[in-house]
Amino acid sequence: MIDVILTDGRIYTQTSAGMVEAVAIARGRVVAVGTTADILALRDTRTVVESLRGRTVLPGLIDAHVHYQLTAQALSAVDVFEVLSLDVALERVAARASNMQPGQWITGGGWAQGLWASGAFPTAADLDRVASQNPVYLRAKSGHAGWANSAALAACGITASTLDPDGGEIVRDAEGNPTGILLETAMRLVERRIPAPxxxxxxxxxxxxxxxxxxxxxxxxxxxxxxxxxxxxxxxxxxxxxxxxxxxxxxxxxxxxxxxxxxxxxxxxxxxxxxxxxxxxxxxxxxxxxxxxxxxxxxxxxxxxxxxxxxxxxxxxxxxxxxxxxxxxxxxxxxxxxxxxxxxxxxxxxxxxxxxxxxxxxxxxxxxxxxxxxxxxxxxxxxxxxxxxxxxxxxxxxxxxxxxxxxxxxxxxxxxxxxxxxxxxxxxxxxxxxxxxxxxxxxxxxxxxxxxxxxxxxxxxxxxxxxxxxxxxxxxxxxxxxxxRLGRLGVGYYADLVVLDRDIFTTPAHEIDRILPVATMVDGQWRYGGLD
The missing domain is CATH 3.20.20.140 (Metal-dependent hydrolases)
Structure with missing residues (x-):
């Protein structure tokens, strides 16, 4: 039995079939591709037929390098992603601190000092000005540096006498005191103390x-x-x-x-x-x-x-x-x-x-x-x-x-x-x-x-x-x-696909980043959006 047929589209199969009009799906897999007329001939009384209305379809996209947990946590943390100044980062921390009880951890990330006018690393003292009553820890955009305030350093026992861990560095000032920046494995000195969900x-x-x-x-x-x-x-x-x-x-x-x-x-x-x-x-x-x-x-x-x-x-x-x-x-x-x-x-x-x-x-x-x-x-x-x-x-x-x-x-x-x-x-x-x-x-x-x-x-x-x-x-x-079984829309492959709001192959290159999915299917089921 054919479960779903998608018709009247521009389906990029990445197989020898090239671009086709229609696809038949059964039990989460592609079972046929071809012209709309040929694929419609396979339907039965239980088949759901949906028109793509000329839209372009790609095989489902796979992100080959993601930190799923960190991404999920970042969505609810203080967002300082690529902010263009230290002041903006501090404003966002201050806004979060205003809604927190003293002693509660404030976390977030995405800062990059290379985008700031000074190009210099921020310090614990910067964070102390806006959130002295809460331990604060913000990961850098790179994921290879952390920025902690004095409350966070104290909660983790990081002092001038704390040794650098192997493969990491506690950045210090001229007197040997921690500045609040932790590099590589030194980040774990704080991260392991943050309450985990x-x-x-x-x-x-x-x-x-x-x-x-x-x-x-x-x-x-x-x-x-x-x-x-x-x-x-x-x-x-x-x-x-x-x-x-x-x-x-x-x-x-x-x-x-x-x-x-x-x-x-x-x-x-x-x-x-x-x-x-x-x-x-x-x-x-x-x-x-x-x-x-x-x-x-x-x-x-x-x-x-x-x-x-x-x-x-x-x-x-x-x-x-x-x-x-x-x-x-x-x-x-x-x-x-x-x-x-x-x-x-x-x-x-x-x-x-x-x-x-x-x-x-x-x-x-x-x-x-x-x-x-x-x-x-x-x-x-x-x-x-x-x-x-x-x-x-x-x-x-x-x-x-x-x-x-x-x-x-x-x-x-x-x-x-x-x-x-x-x-x-x-x-x-x-x-x-x-x-x-x-x-x-x-x-x-x-x-x-x-x-x-x-x-x-x-x-x-x-x-x-x-x-x-x-x-x-x-x-x-x-x-x-x-x-x-993944990465193409050929017979026997999973019915993982994305329907686009415009044709990626004719869209000007500088506008590709504006493309929006209309619908996303995984294993033959719509997981996002759908076809009208």
Missing amino acids: TVAQLADMMLEAQAQFHAQGLTGLHDYDDPSCMAALQLLRERGQLGLRVHKNVNRGWLEHALALGVRANFGDDWLKIGALKMFADGALGPKTALMIDPYIGEPNNYGIAVLTADEMYESMSKASAHGLPTTIHAIGDRAFREVCDVMERVRAEEAARGQTPDQLRHRVEHVQIIHPDDRFRLRDLKVIASMQPTHATSDYPVAERYWGERCAWAYNARWQLDQGVVVAFGSDSPVERFNPFEGIAAAVTRQKNGQPEGGWYPEMRLTVEEAIAGFTTGAAYASYQED
């Missing part, structure tokens, strides 16, 4: 976020948060409320637990499944903690921070590989990228000795924000996936130019990787960037944000619309071992 509360927050993901045309996510997120996802699944397909990665701190349970890649089902081991090689561009071969411009002694040594990454990756888990490693700086590739080369040799192919263990490098030209063929040769975020390029380029200068010729370059035959999966890194995939597609196609820079930042790195869509569909599906 219960699993049920977190699941409710994530359910609300899911509705917003659907409204942006997203049907799947690759998540990078901790086990608390996994617990909430399982609760949503038990409730019958999980309407996104989630590829759940395992952070390094829980690797031994996963291996003790015998968990391997792809354990689960197509709603919730285990992905890869996740590790951090370095920090990020904004706080200047990305690990570089040469120092940051104007800071001859700053090469960034190594969150893990090469030996530590190798030990964990080798162990995971031997137990059936691929690895995905965050690498933003060019030295971090080089060290990660060196580690992956060693592990690839071990896998080859066991008779395993690269297709069996699909390792990834997350971000690939800047590489040294000597390493330009590494991902191709190692058959490693480039998991990249197009909006990072368009958000970061002014700061990248300031800190990296001419090295930016090899930064944020998905064009190069695609030309070498590397599989590229696209995502947002939400809540670091907004999770609107059309902003990601527009960024990849134009290399601009709000029309700047004129002509695009390194315009030779621009992608076609089709290539950008592939990053959010077929590339992401391959990265999650689901390329035979």
Whole structure:
């Protein structure tokens, strides 16, 4: 029995069928595509027939790098995302503090000091002026720095005598006192003391976020948060409320637990499944903690921070590989990228000795924000996936130019990787960037944000619309071992799709980020909107 037929559209299948008019759906899968007349001939008395009225349809979009829990929590926290001044950030904290009882934590995030006139890190004293009676903690947009007030530092016992943790730094003033800025692993000194929501509360927050993901045309996510997120996802699944397909990665701190349970890649089902081991090689561009071969411009002694040594990454990756888990490693700086590739080369040799192919263990490098030209063929040769975020390029380029200068010729370059035959999966890194995939597609196609820079930042790195869509569909599906059932609208594939308010293939490139989904379908059911 055919459950649903969609007719009279422009359906981009990403198969040899090309663009078709109609699709037939049964039991959550595509069973036929073709002309409206041919597909209508398959209907029976119970089939629901809906007209697309000429609208364009894409395969469901998959965000290959999301922090689901952090995104859900950010939606209810103080929003200082990309505010253009310290004063605006403080105004928003003050407004929240006015509605809080003394002693209650105030959290939020999204600030980026590189957007402010001074370019300097804020301080605890800044926050103290507007919220001295509440501990306040705001994560940076990059996710690699935290900003705490004096009450938060005191609540966590952070003083001048507190030692820097491995892979992190407590930023200090000339007298050695904490300024309120915590970098990399030092952020955990505060974050572990912030009262955590219960699993049920977190699941409710994530359910609300899911509705917003659907409204942006997203049907799947690759998540990078901790086990608390996994617990909430399982609760949503038990409730019958999980309407996104989630590829759940395992952070390094829980690797031994996963291996003790015998968990391997792809354990689960197509709603919730285990992905890869996740590790951090370095920090990020904004706080200047990305690990570089040469120092940051104007800071001859700053090469960034190594969150893990090469030996530590190798030990964990080798162990995971031997137990059936691929690895995905965050690498933003060019030295971090080089060290990660060196580690992956060693592990690839071990896998080859066991008779395993690269297709069996699909390792990834997350971000690939800047590489040294000597390493330009590494991902191709190692058959490693480039998991990249197009909006990072368009958000970061002014700061990248300031800190990296001419090295930016090899930064944020998905064009190069695609030309070498590397599989590229696209995502947002939400809540670091907004999770609107059309902003990601527009960024990849134009290399601009709000029309700047004129002509695009390194315009030779621009992608076609089709290539950008592939990053959010077929590339992401391959990265999650689901390329035979996700990312296309072919026979046998899941009926995960998004209906657009305009044709993405004829819309001017600078207007792609304004595209709005009319309806989003997952597993043959409308999860957002619908057809009139």
